[in-house]
Amino acid sequence: MDRVLDPEFRALLRRGRRVAVRAVGWALTAQFGLAAGVVAADELRKRRSPRSEHQAPADNPRHTTVGQDEITTYTYGEVLYEDMLAAIDEAQHFVYLASYIWKGDQVGQRFKDAVVRAAGRGVLVCVVYDGFANLVVPSAFKKFPRGVHVLGFPVIRSGIPLVDVRRTGRDHRKILVVDGTVGFVGGYNIGSLYATEWRDTHLRVRGPGVWELQNSFVDFWNRHHRRGLPDLPDSGSGHWNPSVRAARNEPSRLIYPVRALYLEAMDRAQHRVWITQGYFIPDKEILEGLLAAARRGVDVRVILPEWSNHVLADVVARSYWATLLEGGVHLHLYRNVMVHAKTATVDGEWATVGTANIDRLSLRGNYEINMEIVDPAQAGRMEEIFRRDLEACRELTLEEWQERPRYYHLLEQALRPLEPLL
Template identity: 50%
Template sequence: MIGYVNLRRLGTWLRRILLGLFGSQLLIIAVLTGIDSYRKRFRPQPSFPYCLPQTLADDSGDVRIYTFGADLYDDMLADIDAATTRIDFETFIWKSDGYGQRVKDALTRAAHRGVDVHVIYDRFANLVVPRRFFDLDPKIHVHEHPLLRRGQPAWLPTSWARTHRKLLIIDSKVAYLGGYNIGDLYATDWRDTHIRLSGSPVPELENAFIDFWNADARPVLPEVTERTWDSPVRVHRNIPSLFTFPIRSMYLEAIDRANRNCWMTHAYLIPDEGLTSTLIAAASRGVDVRIIVPAASNHVVADWLSRGFYRRLLEGGVRLFLFQNAMVHAKTATIDGIWSTIGTANMDNLSLAFNYELNVEILGAETAQVMEGIFSQDLGNCVEVTLEEWERRSIVAKATEAILAPLRPLF
């Protein structure tokens, strides 16, 4: 009897502790969000260096890399206007502003001149966009990725997975992929990275679009038949409905192979234990491991969750750099002057173990050289975080990180 009473008391105290922790987390999130919203009113106009689009050519086709949204959108719009047979367009966020309307109008024009246009967008990501904006022309085939994916039990986390992909394919000849959503903000105020590909990688990306489309949308699209085994560009796609998440494995393998340098840029740095230990192991064997993250991202809670990893990474020899004066939203890495990746997946659990994502993996010295040049330019707009400085942060900051730490697996 005494043991039963003690167990009940223990259970009561555990519930109180958990409820107290949860309440503290909610309070901290509310306070951080409020402070961040207030500060945004007084932040200066974003400014940052960027590179002009650079085009490379190899046996697989042309590669063009973008670091400024307006340059990217101009080329995307030109290719949409030049399309003659089919357009496949997929995005996470699609704003109903200037550039958003220009993309919508270009797709409508293409459909009216006989181009077969297919559009995928994520419902949840566009909840704040007026619904009438997505009343697209009847000639356009549209799939709105729903809040809850049909055909799977609602209790499965993968049923709630978002399509975080940003993909455009023109006439099966040209493909765009990267971190840029569609909107005026991203055109000028965010530092992101996107890639335009031609040649052998295009059928692989087209196949990724078709597989996703055919799983839930109609009319059914024909499968791609002209794919190759020998392209220096490989496509990796996370498919939650199949519990398949190869992008994380791609990163682990590439970092584990690094001998000279591993330079990464990520909007949100919330790595799991495997990625954290692999980065530290690379640094411990003498690899120059550097990671650029935003000094202040568009998600303040993600920033605080990310900071909980800084001490361990810094102690392990990883160098961290905070991008100043703008949001850096890129999802890129380059290693040893030969390996690079550009895509849609962030370094967090939402991207690597939950959402639909696409990354290309490129083996080539020329592409790696361009990526290293972009990284070096971005470094000039960063402030490095040192372990000594980080240890001097306030006790309030340390306590906030500790209270929020249990939320890391959810981000």
């Protein structure tokens, strides 16, 4: 008799499948339990430690002109917020504002009051916030007068996480566009914490390049807004400037150009690749690009926080540090305050500033936007900022990293499979 038809053999297969399923289930349970334990321990550490009194450097904005565009680079939130609020108060036609996180604190209230005032004087006001990122924000704060059109990007949408990527990415963008004449984009969310205690980077654009930001907002709004909210005019661009372009990751269209920006820029590098990232978990191709650049003599440096606000991302990111250090990449740990910037510059010619981290969620999952600027003046400004940030860093050496406790190495390897979720 064919063994496939043997009842005892089929019963054995069923038992084997049950054992395998249970083993996988226990492994996943153990892994997520370990992750939960790490998060709990980190929260306990934060509660026991007094809040840091350190402040981000209160540096002045830097200005450049790229073609017909005036570019201002901000590295201090308090100054950025004042200029954003002033732009909203000067609006005559429309205000488009998207923020991944919009805290219901003093700074958040100032922005809410500003958009309400604009709507009250007849300005078209459209705002977007991410529902998941703002779950802890009081629901009352997220209610606006009828004159303010609000798109709360849903917490739960149809689709299977990690499978149907068209429907599972978060809206991680931070954009403000006013009247089509001024636009802001970068890493800063809206909140009091970010005003003085986080080191981040944002751009202001005045000129034709504002269309890049406006078009991103309009396309997202028209694709995702619910019934009852207005469609926004899609103007098209009357000006093409290859030196100032926006790369927009759009999961609903399976378009992820930000990752390609980094890969191409690293491939071109001959002298310097300087990157600043709040969360740095490079995929295989980006890791290989950094190592290849270092092998051909390029000065590859990455600034990242000594400890970020996401301990699991820290642990997973550190599982790559030995490979990077052994390959000649310099790692600089920003001390005292959280560095949250998403920037890079190559050879003093190319620069990017935006919302995308170098991790899976940003480069292959979320809605993101990065400005790409090919101009020595702007790249030079970004290199000045990088050198300034190095003053607040300590460089990690391979020898130091190899001497870390053995248990930490085991923790990195145990949690590294969580990378697709980070």
